[in-house]
Amino acid sequence: MKTSRLTEKAEDTRTRILNAALGLFRRKGFEQTTMREIAKEAGVSLGNAYYYFESKEALVMAFYERAHLELPSRVTAAVAPATSLEEQLSAIIDAKFAYFASNRAFLGALFRHAADPSNPLSPFSTETHHIREADQQHFAQALENSGMYVPKDLTPHLPKMLWLYQMSLILFWIYDRSPRQRNTTLLKEKSVALLINGLKLIRLPILRSVRKRIVELVIAAEGEGNDA
Amino acid sequence: MKTSRLTEKAEDTRTRILNAALGLFRRKGFEQTTMREIAKEAGVSLGNAYYYFESKEALVMAFYERAHLELPSRVTAAVAPATSLEEQLSAIIDAKFAYFASNRAFLGALFRHAADPSNPLSPFSTETHHIREADQQHFAQALENSGMYVPKDLTPHLPKMLWLYQMSLILFWIYDRSPRQRNTTLLKEKSVALLINGLKLIRLPILRSVRKRIVELVIAAEGEGNDA
Numbered sequence: 001m002k003t004s005r006l007t008e009k010a011e012d013t014r015t016r017i018l019n020a021a022l023g024l025f026r027r028k029g030f031e032q033t034t035m036r037e038i039a040k041e042a043g044v045s046l047g048n049a050y051y052y053f054e055s056k057e058a059l060v061m062a063f064y065e066r067a068h069l070e071l072p073s074r075v076t077a078a079v080a081p082a083t084s085l086e087e088q089l090s091a092i093i094d095a096k097f098a099y100f101a102s103n104r105a106f107l108g109a110l111f112r113h114a115a116d117p118s119n120p121l122s123p124f125s126t127e128t129h130h131i132r133e134a135d136q137q138h139f140a141q142a143l144e145n146s147g148m149y150v151p152k153d154l155t156p157h158l159p160k161m162l163w164l165y166q167m168s169l170i171l172f173w174i175y176d177r178s179p180r181q182r183n184t185t186l187l188k189e190k191s192v193a194l195l196i197n198g199l200k201l202i203r204l205p206i207l208r209s210v211r212k213r214i215v216e217l218v219i220a221a222e223g224e225g226n227d228a
Numbered sequence: 229m230k231t232s233r234l235t236e237k238a239e240d241t242r243t244r245i246l247n248a249a250l251g252l253f254r255r256k257g258f259e260q261t262t263m264r265e266i267a268k269e270a271g272v273s274l275g276n277a278y279y280y281f282e283s284k285e286a287l288v289m290a291f292y293e294r295a296h297l298e299l300p301s302r303v304t305a306a307v308a309p310a311t312s313l314e315e316q317l318s319a320i321i322d323a324k325f326a327y328f329a330s331n332r333a334f335l336g337a338l339f340r341h342a343a344d345p346s347n348p349l350s351p352f353s354t355e356t357h358h359i360r361e362a363d364q365q366h367f368a369q370a371l372e373n374s375g376m377y378v379p380k381d382l383t384p385h386l387p388k389m390l391w392l393y394q395m396s397l398i399l400f401w402i403y404d405r406s407p408r409q410r411n412t413t414l415l416k417e418k419s420v421a422l423l424i425n426g427l428k429l430i431r432l433p434i435l436r437s438v439r440k441r442i443v444e445l446v447i448a449a450e451g452e453g454n455d456a
Binding site: 186 | 336339340341343344345346400403405411414415417418419421422425426429432434435437438441442444445448449
């Protein structure tokens, strides 16, 4: 019992440090926050903070892992009332926006820090591969739920393509300065509509060459040694 | 005559400072380089360096302006032997890669610094609007040269769309770790082919709704208050 209590206490401390860090990242900015301030805010010693997180980067990774744990149930709940693929895609993306809303500015700072895919904190890094894979499953599931016919040659690539589309929208959202990010809302509506329109047409025999080229493009974008 | 000589000398000094800065940005990195080091490398006093460039950011802007002056003739020369739109697009983009090759790593550092469109150094900022406009002209010219039929509703938006496509490729290139950036070369070939294929098909009556949505999407991406 004692071990279990200790583990629970350790878990509490870890959570307190992570929450303190996120609060400071939001208020002061990621670059400007030091481990010393995080420890002070969490009410632990600097050594103790380093015991749990060896760097600010480790705290960001923990923030990703938390999202990775917490998002699936939220996405599933958001998608449940949706029926069409269009509604489902919109619901998946809105669930992300809602979840990350309070950390939007922090994500902007993070992107500056981690735009390079070789940075472990990049959404395209080897270290975040499992998160990316899990996230792409939401799109695979939406495609399956919708019952929409997708040409066989496109099927294995579509979840990744939809995920990349989502990432572009999130990037736009991070830097969107319009009131309540309404430019992003508009862009999302227009682009989801275009996507669905394109998906419905792409099965046409006349677009077979385009489809083949899209698949080739996705494979080329993955590249040798890349890990998207 | 004296004034003219002085101006020439001033121009020399300015160029020397800019070249010293770019050399240091390449070797040491943008963030790590100080104005003091730039002045020393250029053989001028710190005060003199600040007289010409009030900050490292001003040096980056001067680097952009130089590219803005030097690129058009290079692009024109590169495009000259090309006939088809596919060859022209490829030539325009290759000319950029060739021009920026020695500063590729520096552009990566710069992108981290200036991903936010509200940063004056962003390729999407108000301050770089004239450079963006001029660059889009290369694509407008290529379209005109090719004599390719483009539906009227798409015509005013196409140069900007091609420019955005180019910027995505440049971003991919900046972080491409494959030998001689061959992943970028492959991606460029595949994506230019897809673009041309799409452009040839987009005039079909059956794709009119897609075309309409693409136009709406471009307009939405520009957004209110944005300046892309």
